[in-house]
Amino acid sequence: MSKVLYYFITFLSLRKKSLFLYIIFKAKLKTGFIRKYVYNQEYGNELYKFSVGSYKHDTNFKSHTLNAEILNSANEIACGVIRLFKSNQSIKILASTDWFAFPEHSVIKPWYELSVNDVLGHDIKLTWEPSRFNWIYDLGLAYKVSGDVQYITAASHLFKSWLDYNPYNNSINWVCAQECSIRALNILLFLDQIDAKINGDMYDFFKMTVDRVALTLDYSIAQDNNHSITESAAIFILSTFLINCTHARKDDKLKYQLLANKGKKTLVNSVNDLTLDDGGFAMYSANYQRVVLTVLTLVEYYRRTHSLPDFSEQYLDNCKALVLSLRDIVDLTSGHSINLGANDGTILFFNRLGSYLDYRPAIQTASYFFIGKLIYNSESANAGLYSLGIDTKDVEYYFDSLSVSESKNYRSWGLTKYQLSIEDCFLFIKYPSYFFRPSQCDLFHMDIWIRGINYLLDLGSYSYNDSGFISSDLSSINSHNTVCVDDIEPMPRLGRFLLGCWPKTNQLDISHSFWSGEYKSIFGYVHSRNISIDGACIYITDTLHHVKNKASLNFNLPSSNWSLYENIISNDDVSIEVEKTSTMDINLISGFESKFYNQVSRIAQFKVVDYPNNETVIIKTKITIKEAK
Known part of the structure; x- marks a missing residue:
C-alpha cells in the first residue's frame, strides 16, 4: 500500500477547519505576506x-x-x-x-x-x-x-x-x-x-512579544493542540497588562484592547473545542493536559488578581472537567500519572516545586481555582498554591472517587479505568477513539498500578529529534502492553507529529468486571481483546485474525526482582502467566522507558511471540495481584 494512500486516508480524518487554517498560513508565509508584518x-x-x-x-x-x-x-x-x-x-x-x-x-x-x-x-x-x-x-x-x-x-x-x-x-x-x-x-x-516598577523598555518588550505571537495565532489554532491555548492566554494576559500600564499610549490602548479581546475569544474557543466530551484533552497526553491546566490556572489567577470579568460557564465547566479527568489517571499516593501519550518535559510557572513526576500540585492548584476545593491533603500537593502565596487552611476538600471494582469509561478519550477489589490497585485500558491526531500507537494498551507502583508501563516518548530510533520505538505498538502483528505498525508514521490511518474500536463492551473491544488495521489484520476481572485476577484473551508470520505480546515491567519460570513471570506483588502453546517463544529481556524528556532508564520486558500454523492466533494471559506483605 503506497504512502500516498496513507496520506489520503488520514486527510479524511483530519479536521477541515484546521487544514484550511494551516494551508492559509503556509500560503501567507510562502508569498511573503507574513514578512511584511515582521519588524x-x-x-x-x-x-x-x-x-x-x-x-x-x-x-x-x-x-x-x-x-x-x-x-x-x-x-x-x-x-x-x-x-x-x-x-x-x-x-x-x-x-x-x-x-x-x-x-x-x-x-x-x-x-x-x-x-x-x-x-x-x-x-x-x-x-x-x-x-x-x-x-x-x-x-x-x-x-x-x-x-x-x-x-x-x-x-x-x-x-x-x-x-x-x-x-x-x-x-x-x-x-x-x-x-x-x-x-x-x-x-x-x-x-x-x-x-518591580515597570520601565518603558519592559513595556516595549511585552508589546514586541504580543505582536510576534499574534502574527501566527491562526497557525497555532490549526495545530489542534496546546499551542493555541498558551498563545491566546499570553495575548490576553499581556495585552490586558499593556493597556493598564502607566506607559500605555492612547493608540496602544486601542490596539491592545482589541488584541486582548481576540486573545480571550481564541482562548475560550480553543478550550471549548479541544476539551473532549468526558474531560480529556485533544492530545491524548497526560503531561500536555497538565500543561494546559497550568496555563488555564494562570489565566484564572490573573483574572482574579486584576478583577477582570468572568469567563463563560461552558469554558469554566470544561476547565473543571480537565481537572477531574487528569485526577483520575494520577496515583493518589505518589502523584505519578500513567505515562499516557507524548511527553515533552514541560512543567510551568507555579507548579515547578517538587518532582516533575508529581502531578498533584498542578491538579490541586487548578482544583482550587476551578472547583473551589482541594483534592489532596498534603503539603507537597499544595506546592503550587504555596508558590502563589495562597493560604489553604480554610479551603474545603472535594471527594469523588471510584467505588471498589467500579469502572469509569472515557469514550471520547479512549480510556477505561477499573478500581480493583484489592486496595489501591487500578487497571487502565487504552483503545482507539480518535477525533484528533494521536501521537502514540497504544491500541488496547493496558496499565496496572499496584499500591502506588506502575507495574504495566507506558514508555513515554523521549525526544522530538533523536539521532537513533528511541523515540519511534517508544511510541510504537511494540512498546505498549498489547499485541503487534507481523511487526506492522497499525498507524504508519507520516511525519514527526502525524500518525496515519487511525483505526476505530468496534464491538466495545464495558461492564464493572468485563471489557471487550476489537479494531481492524488498514493492513488487514483484526485484533480482539477481552478482559475479565475476578477479584485479584485479570484474565486477558487476545484473538488475532489474518496473521501471516507472527503475533507478539508485550508487557513492560519496572526493573525489579523478577523470576521467569517457563510461562510465568512473577515478583512479590504480581505474577503474569501466559497459556503456552508449542509455537510460542517466551523471554524476559531488557528495555527502555522515558519518564523525563531526553532521558531513558532501564526496564524489563516480558515478550511472548507466537509463530502460528494458521492465520488465527489466540493468546490467553492471567495476571494475579498478590496481597500486600
Missing part, C-alpha cells in the same frame, strides 16, 4: 534592570521544607546552572552562546528563514527549554521568600546574557510563538513576585 526593534538599555521597593515578607511563606527547595534551586541558578525539563540534566551559562545547544541554533537571521530540527539529533527543545525563562520565575520566588537581592541580580545578569544573542525577530528563540509566550509570562510573573 526589527532594538531592546532598550534598561530592559534587564529591575527596580524594586522595600522588601515586605509574606507570612504565608512559612514552610521550611518548601522554602529550602526554593532557595536551593535559586542558588544553583544564581551560579549559572539551569536545569532542563525539571530533571538532572542541566547547562551552565558562562557566555551568551551557552544558551544554544547546537551551533546552528545561534544563527542570527529573521525567524521565518530559520529551520528547526533539520539536523538529526539536534533537538531544538534543548535550546528552547532554558529560553522559556522558567529560571526567572524560580529566582523571583526565592526573592519573595527570602528578600535576598542576589536573586534579582542573578535574574538581571542572565536576562542580559540572553538578550545579547537573541535579537528580536532574528533568533531561533523567536521562531515558535508558544516559546515566546511562555518566556514573557514567566517574566511577568517574576515582576509580580518582586513587586
Whole structure:
C-alpha cells in the first residue's frame, strides 16, 4: 500500500477547519505576506534592570521544607546552572552562546528563514527549554521568600546574557510563538513576585512579544493542540497588562484592547473545542493536559488578581472537567500519572516545586481555582498554591472517587479505568477513539498500578529529534502492553507529529468486571481483546485474525526482582502467566522507558511471540495481584 494512500486516508480524518487554517498560513508565509508584518526593534538599555521597593515578607511563606527547595534551586541558578525539563540534566551559562545547544541554533537571521530540527539529533527543545525563562520565575520566588537581592541580580545578569544573542525577530528563540509566550509570562510573573516598577523598555518588550505571537495565532489554532491555548492566554494576559500600564499610549490602548479581546475569544474557543466530551484533552497526553491546566490556572489567577470579568460557564465547566479527568489517571499516593501519550518535559510557572513526576500540585492548584476545593491533603500537593502565596487552611476538600471494582469509561478519550477489589490497585485500558491526531500507537494498551507502583508501563516518548530510533520505538505498538502483528505498525508514521490511518474500536463492551473491544488495521489484520476481572485476577484473551508470520505480546515491567519460570513471570506483588502453546517463544529481556524528556532508564520486558500454523492466533494471559506483605 503506497504512502500516498496513507496520506489520503488520514486527510479524511483530519479536521477541515484546521487544514484550511494551516494551508492559509503556509500560503501567507510562502508569498511573503507574513514578512511584511515582521519588524526589527532594538531592546532598550534598561530592559534587564529591575527596580524594586522595600522588601515586605509574606507570612504565608512559612514552610521550611518548601522554602529550602526554593532557595536551593535559586542558588544553583544564581551560579549559572539551569536545569532542563525539571530533571538532572542541566547547562551552565558562562557566555551568551551557552544558551544554544547546537551551533546552528545561534544563527542570527529573521525567524521565518530559520529551520528547526533539520539536523538529526539536534533537538531544538534543548535550546528552547532554558529560553522559556522558567529560571526567572524560580529566582523571583526565592526573592519573595527570602528578600535576598542576589536573586534579582542573578535574574538581571542572565536576562542580559540572553538578550545579547537573541535579537528580536532574528533568533531561533523567536521562531515558535508558544516559546515566546511562555518566556514573557514567566517574566511577568517574576515582576509580580518582586513587586518591580515597570520601565518603558519592559513595556516595549511585552508589546514586541504580543505582536510576534499574534502574527501566527491562526497557525497555532490549526495545530489542534496546546499551542493555541498558551498563545491566546499570553495575548490576553499581556495585552490586558499593556493597556493598564502607566506607559500605555492612547493608540496602544486601542490596539491592545482589541488584541486582548481576540486573545480571550481564541482562548475560550480553543478550550471549548479541544476539551473532549468526558474531560480529556485533544492530545491524548497526560503531561500536555497538565500543561494546559497550568496555563488555564494562570489565566484564572490573573483574572482574579486584576478583577477582570468572568469567563463563560461552558469554558469554566470544561476547565473543571480537565481537572477531574487528569485526577483520575494520577496515583493518589505518589502523584505519578500513567505515562499516557507524548511527553515533552514541560512543567510551568507555579507548579515547578517538587518532582516533575508529581502531578498533584498542578491538579490541586487548578482544583482550587476551578472547583473551589482541594483534592489532596498534603503539603507537597499544595506546592503550587504555596508558590502563589495562597493560604489553604480554610479551603474545603472535594471527594469523588471510584467505588471498589467500579469502572469509569472515557469514550471520547479512549480510556477505561477499573478500581480493583484489592486496595489501591487500578487497571487502565487504552483503545482507539480518535477525533484528533494521536501521537502514540497504544491500541488496547493496558496499565496496572499496584499500591502506588506502575507495574504495566507506558514508555513515554523521549525526544522530538533523536539521532537513533528511541523515540519511534517508544511510541510504537511494540512498546505498549498489547499485541503487534507481523511487526506492522497499525498507524504508519507520516511525519514527526502525524500518525496515519487511525483505526476505530468496534464491538466495545464495558461492564464493572468485563471489557471487550476489537479494531481492524488498514493492513488487514483484526485484533480482539477481552478482559475479565475476578477479584485479584485479570484474565486477558487476545484473538488475532489474518496473521501471516507472527503475533507478539508485550508487557513492560519496572526493573525489579523478577523470576521467569517457563510461562510465568512473577515478583512479590504480581505474577503474569501466559497459556503456552508449542509455537510460542517466551523471554524476559531488557528495555527502555522515558519518564523525563531526553532521558531513558532501564526496564524489563516480558515478550511472548507466537509463530502460528494458521492465520488465527489466540493468546490467553492471567495476571494475579498478590496481597500486600
